[in-house]
Ligand SMILES: Nc1ncnc2c1ncn2[C@@H]1O[C@H](COP(=O)(O)OP(=O)(O)OP(=O)(O)O)[C@@H](O)[C@H]1O
């Protein structure tokens with residue numbers, strides 16, 4: 001019975017080309033959309049800074065952020081040299 | 093004062109011209125005053141799809157360059173009084189007009205009609221800029237294929253970044269429910285999820301489109317055409333009616349729901 005239903009409804013095997021298409025589409029759109037303008041990169045950078053400087057003192061001049069593309073994924077990689085830890089008020 | 097809608101896609105051959113002709117005709121059938129404008133300069137097609145190719149005297153470039161008055165270039169459809177076409181120039185190239193001229197032209201066109209539908213050429217260059225310059229709303233046509241959806245995404249990005257058109261609407265064309273059912277075609281939900289804009293309607297793959305193009309009679313004129321029905325529904329949505337998706341339109345989503353219920357599909 002289940003078998004019949006599966007046949008009628010068309011079971012989606014992982015080989016179904018639609019699944020391949022969805023995955024390829026996801027990646028290709030991610031790549032395309034990642035084409036951030038320099039202004040957007042700048043504002044991303046300054047927003048990251050804003051958050052981090054609450055906790056750490058960092059060497060802004062040597063901070064680097066960039067996208068690294070791999071076959072199946074994309075990563076935002078940041079290298080942010082820490083100069084000093086700030087003493088955080090301990091909270092309960 | 094009418095609204096100027098541009099029909100665009102990025103990728104070529106996904107159905108912009110077919111969509112423009114059918115929606116324009118359907119709107120005219122409903123009694124609205126419509127002008128169709130072909131901006132695919134050098135590769136005009138809308139005249140042929142509408143069956144008006146033998147009556148062209150002047151074209152869009154003749155109008156923008158002042159060689160004739162707008163009224164002289166408009167071709168009135170024989171079937172509907174309230175429908176006319178402004179054909180593209182065939183012997184010039186896309187640089188024969190610029191976005192500023194298009195803005196002025198669209199402003200003039202919309203004075204006496206309810207809708208101006210602009211058929212945009214493929215691509216993202218000058219032709220796209222011309223076609224979108226005078227429009228206040230965009231209909232993005234795509235097919236359920238990776239390349240077409242990708243290009244649609246790019247177009248949506250450009251529309252949102254460079255124009256006033258923040259909320260373009262989607263038309264999914266050449267949908268094949270059987271293939272969707274087999275898992276061999278992206279379904280409506282997939283495409284909607286990726287593009288994240290409002291879906292205006294789904295048009296099935298349909299032989300009647302080819303037959304109607306052969307004859308120069310848009311499919312919406314044929315009561316038995318499924319694609320024609322889909323286009324009639326879309327035109328009603330354009331004027332603000334609430335029209336539920338027809339069952340082919342809903343096929344993918346419906347099957348998914350059942351599959352999920354039966355645990356045949358996760359997510
Ligand atoms: N729903 C459909 N079912 C079957 N055939 C279709 C459908 N939609 C479009 N076609 C066919 O696909 C072809 C391309 O359509 P059309 O010319 O409308 O695309 P276009 O986006 O305007 O192309 P271009 O980018 O070259 O201007 C035509 O031959 C048309 O008949």
Ligand SMILES: [Mg+2]
Nearest residue numbers: 108109132137
């Ligand atoms: Mg076309």
